[in-house]
Amino acid sequence: MKIRIPVYRPTIEEEELRAARSVLESRWLGMGALVEEFEKQTAAVIGARHVIAVSNCTAALWMTLQALGVKAGDEVIVPSMTYVSTPQAVLAVGAKPVFCEVREQDLLMDPEDVARRITFKTAAVIAVHYGGRICDMSALRRALGGKKIWILEDAAHAFGSRCTEGYAGTLADAGCLSFDPIKNITCGEGGAIVTGDDALAARLRRMRNVGVDTDTWRRLSTERPWYYEVSETGLRNVMADMNASIGLAQLPKLERFRQRRLEIVRQYDEAFRELLGIQTLDHEIEGVFPHNYVVRAGGGRRDRMIRELAQRGIGTGVHFIPCHMQPLFAAPGVRLPVTERLYEEIVSLPLASDLTQEEAAEVIAAVREFANGGN
Template identity: 35%
Template sequence: MIPQLGEEEAQAAAEAVRSGWVAQGPRVARFEQDFAATVGAGHGVAVSSCTTALHLALVLLDVGPGDEVVVPSLSFIATANAVRYVGATPVFADVDLDTGNLTVETIDAVRTARTRAVIAVHQGGVPFDTAGLRKAADGWGVGLVEDAACAAGSTAYGQPAGAGAAIAAWSFHPRKLITTGEGGMVTLDDAEGAARLRRLREHGMNVSAADRHASAQPVLEAYLETAYNYRMTDIQAAVGLVQLGRLPGLVAQRRALAARYHELLADIDGLVPVRDPAYGQTNYQSFWVLLNPSYGVSRDEALAELAGRGVSARRGIMAAHLEPAYADMTPGPLPVTERLTRDSLILPLHHALSADDQDFIVGILRELSGR
């Protein structure tokens, strides 16, 4: 992933610096409003990363010691880590082979009386079944946190992936479609919850630093609860506002590149590329391919051959339960998760990728398949 950054972003950041307001301020507030409107949410709360967004989401749901939170193992490790931040226990559920996402069935298979919440990931930008999972979570009486780190620009049931979410967490890391360098956002429709999140990200203060400085009279702030320093800067938000304007074009470009990959890969036996689910469209934040046993070589052999010929492909999405940090856990069987993390690889897909680049990459994959 190569972020698309240009002179507009540089100028926006410079203007923020020249303004003298470089910490959380008016640009952050505008970015929150514009991003929330883009994803169909009532409120946006900008934070320092998607990891801190997930943490605050669980704090808002009052998840803590003694509680269990169902998460996919097939996700960046931050998804599971956020559960441990609040003292709860992550419980790993398996995923759907086609989308890489949790389903109602895989969650229900590991859900217990101690389950307080579920963190469902729109994996690699592929939306999960929002209608199905939201209905099930309501029926179970558990909170649903939507990890939309990769999902800006994806849709489900004709709406942006985050529209209608009780609470969703987003990432603006450089590997995502739009970036602020580092940074994240929580979106939700609940005004009272959004107000608390704004306090939680700023040490629990009952008035923001921006509002305090804007007041003509002295403001004696109070600190209402033990909280965090999870703020975004106005420099980051300035870049984010420009990036947000690029989002429709970026999605269209990535989907066009993905469509061409699908055409080129169609006749290669044993290679299955990620596709849109029936209920939505992915932004193709990641374009992964699954290598079946009928393919000519293993995933690791394919990665080595691609790297040796100058192609920067990556292994498939990690599985947290296989990492040393979670060696103390003994999850139930996760066959689909383990197959996807073992047998899939992520192909280059970015704004600078040319047709010749795609032809070269697919040519190598065709050679390796023996066809």
């Protein structure tokens, strides 16, 4: 069965097409003036001191952990209900990911369980803002009990989300954003690191460019544009102007995209609230930019629901397979009963900034039919 309504899709309009064409015609495709402008505009949107654009959010997580000094022998607490990029970044710096539970009502990191998993080896905690909802950062800080432990935001789902403290990505020692094809806005591919620390930002700018102190674009205006110095370890993790051009076209549409997704979330919530066997999450949507819409199908019916919606051409997803259940990360005796139970029930339904009313109505009708006929 062909999927007609995918669970995710990017919203690409004429502005993005013109922007990409302009970069191609300029013949400067790599990191240059447009990346710098994208960083400035992104920082202005979220109220950040520094935004460092990079190749993707996974690179952002790895670079930030390394720049903060997280190393072999350290432990980093992360929720198991996240994409594998989060613990992979921990492994990449030689540290050990320690998985914690999420809260049943919203799939966000459980600060009480974080507190139980802190040891003398704990160097950092990664707060994953699942689905665009922001973790309880005040409770997380209390859970650390005044210990010198870095807090890093994995805000891959949450660009544009805000709470009383500020925007996602600006609420901890550093934050990491994603602009891949299915995120709240897209650059085609890309990520960014957010920080208020001048020294950390300077180091990260070198790290993203194989440790070179000045990038090629900036060197063009010097007397010796061929000369460079390497003062830092690093890999090639830059964003290109091609990607930044798409992001610059998307940034002015951020609030429009957010409002459309909020409309769909409200429609879904209203339609599914009383359905037998279908449970919605706690969608506190004030200030949120919803990234995905998750329901729970209990009683062992989740996979059947996925199949039946697929037969009607409606895509779904499971976000995510808990990381502690993956062969690479599995540890003997580690059980996370809340996370494991949720994994057996969760289904992501289509949510996109250009999802039409007709498509949303079709999704609602399909879920209702499943619920009413699959008791």
